Amino acid sequence: MRVVVPYRVRDPKTRLAPVLDPEERVAFSRAMLDDVLAAVWGAGRVPEVLATEPLDADLPDPVAVDARPLTDAVNAVLDAAGEPVAVVAADLALATPAALARLFDAAGEVVLAPGRGGGTNALLARHPQFRVDYHGASYRDHLSACETIGAHPVTVDSYRLGTDVDEPADLVEVLLHGEGVAGEWLRDRGFVLAVDGGRVGVRREGE
Numbered sequence: 001m002r003v004v005v006p007y008r009v010r011d012p013k014t015r016l017a018p019v020l021d022p023e024e025r026v027a028f029s030r031a032m033l034d035d036v037l038a039a040v041w042g043a044g045r046v047p048e049v050l051a052t053e054p055l056d057a058d059l060p061d062p063v064a065v066d067a068r069p070l071t072d073a074v075n076a077v078l079d080a081a082g083e084p085v086a087v088v089a090a091d092l093a094l095a096t097p098a099a100l101a102r103l104f105d106a107a108g109e110v111v112l113a114p115g116r117g118g119g120t121n122a123l124l125a126r127h128p129q130f131r132v133d134y135h136g137a138s139y140r141d142h143l144s145a146c147e148t149i150g151a152h153p154v155t156v157d158s159y160r161l162g163t164d165v166d167e168p169a170d171l172v173e174v175l176l177h178g179e180g181v182a183g184e185w186l187r188d189r190g191f192v193l194a195v196d197g198g199r200v201g202v203r204r205e206g207e
């Protein structure tokens with residue numbers, strides 16, 4: 001089984017622009033990538049980064065470069081793989097080896113780990129005809145794709161795999177549940193939990 005981690009190098013995490021400047025979004029995105037890669041290694045697998053352009057820093061992991069949009073780049077891997085392929089998003093800052101093992105070890109022709117808001121945060125394609133269709137309600141689209149090819153989808157119900165960091169509100173989860181460098185990165189830059197009555201958010205000290 002291969003494990004592919006797609007990663008958008010330039011101008012990542014634009015939905016975090018309200019709280020991070022462009023340079024910070026690059027650095028935070030990279031911290032989350034490092035956490036995901038460490039979790040894949042910890043699960044006993046070798047992660048293959050699928051980057052939109054060459055990464056400027058050396059990585060112990062194989063890096064392939066494909067500038068095509070996410071869906072096309074991942075489907076090109078599936079077209080050529082000839083073996084099961086897991087795809088794990090690089091913004092799963094809560095991913096742990098144990099959480100990923102639930103995906104990697106799950107039985108099924110197509111295993112899906114949905115994210116909040118309808119996305120597909122991670123998947124494992126064993127069925128040779130399965131192809132991805134990311135963005136929008138991709139989880140629903142992937143279920144439909146399974147029906148079209150006659151594959152039985154299995155869903156991994158995981159809080160850690162279900163938490164992709166897209167919006168400022170998601171930073172709460174990283175501060176509370178992250179076990180890697182992304183949480184440290186936020187704390188080092190003054191991000192703290194802000195509890196106001198029944199609401200939990202984040203604020204940046206000094207702001």
Ligand SMILES: Nc1nc2c(ncn2[C@@H]2O[C@H](COP(=O)(O)OP(=O)(O)OP(=O)(O)O)[C@@H](O)[C@H]2O)c(=O)[nH]1
Pocket residue numbers: 006007008009011012013014015016050051052066068069070071073089090091164166
């Ligand atoms: N290889 C590749 N990876 C991508 C591409 N778009 C997104 N990704 C990665 O896929 C994961 C989920 O995508 P998004 O949540 O949309 O990440 P993003 O595009 O940086 O975030 P936004 O700018 O807020 O949409 C992230 O880890 C991205 O790095 C792409 O076009 N190619």
Ligand SMILES: C[C@H](OP(=O)(O)O)C(=O)O
Pocket residue numbers: 070089115118119120121133134135136138139164166
């Ligand atoms: C990869 C994509 O992420 P989103 O754009 O939904 O955050 C998806 O989950 O389909």
